[in-house]
Amino acid sequence: MRYDDAADAPALRSGSAGRAQQAAERVADLVAAARPGERLGTKEELRTRLGVSVGTFNETLRLLQARGLVAVRPGPGGGLFAAEQSPMVRLGNSVLALDAGTADVAEAIRIRDALDPLLIEDALWHASPADIAGLREHLDVMADAAKASDPVAFVHANWRLHARIAAISPNRLLASLYHGLLEVIETHTLSVLPSADRPLPDYIAERHRLHADLVDALDARDRDRALALIAAHNTGN
CATH class of the missing domain: 1.10.10.10 (Winged helix-like DNA-binding domain superfamily/Winged helix DNA-binding domain)
Known part of the structure; x- marks a missing residue:
């Protein structure tokens, strides 16, 4: 032709x-x-x-x-x-197996963690009942991945939950920056592997509970609880 x-x-x-x-x-x-x-x-x-x-x-x-x-x-x-995997980036009690973008991911995680409290503050003020319902749907996906012992699906569902929290913010620049950081992290991640500290299923179950508690705190407009949970989230990542 x-x-x-x-x-x-x-x-x-x-x-x-x-x-x-x-x-x-x-x-x-x-x-x-x-x-x-x-x-x-x-x-x-x-x-x-x-x-x-x-x-x-x-x-x-x-x-x-x-x-x-x-x-x-x-x-x-x-x-x-x-390809031989490059050095890993820790994700709490698991590690991200990365491609050649290791340094980019480490910096993206660092900046993302710094932005999380700002987005939680916005969600406390602006989350509607529909927003909370949407967050709970993402929690259900995380729960399904945890039950299936699928750490990759769990981590991706976790990121989608945080993207949904970011979407609540009326600050479009902040939300756009956050989404860009998540894309960098997700693009360079090949798999999720356990560390020597704790079995991965235990870690996933704990992380699901933390995120469920965070959504409950947003729903209750409990600022102190929500900020304490996001701090725990980012120190354990």
Whole structure:
């Protein structure tokens, strides 16, 4: 098929970029489930598995390498391998397994923690009954992830809860900044692993209780309790 109309070119490039991004996310899922250094397959094996063209796969590979998710090794036995994970960032009694953005995540968590009390203050003043109901729906998702012993789903649900709290704030600049920080943290996180301090299921159950208590404090407009809980949240993270 020929595309004689030059106006079609941007749309075609956009479609290819979208397919490459989708393919990159599928490979990122494989990396998250693999051991560091584990072989994922040859380029052709992965391209066939993804069902994309050579050009789209090359763009997919560029995206994956830019995120530090895969390593390419030539020769017999070569192919794509799950990249060795960089140093971890602690998340209370668990750790975030990260890609190459470790420093970015550490700074994003630090700034996010500093903004949390401001957003809690805004939520105490401005949360409507509908807002509180929305927060409780996110708590339900966290509870389901905890029951399923799925730490990755739990942490992502946790972040969605905090994003929902941020959305209550009438300060659009503050909310936008907070959402941007969460995106940095989420984008660079490959998985959630236990530390040596405590079993991960115990930690997840405790964190769920803390967030449930926080939402109850917001509902009751209990400022002292809410601020004490967000302080405990951020010191334990």
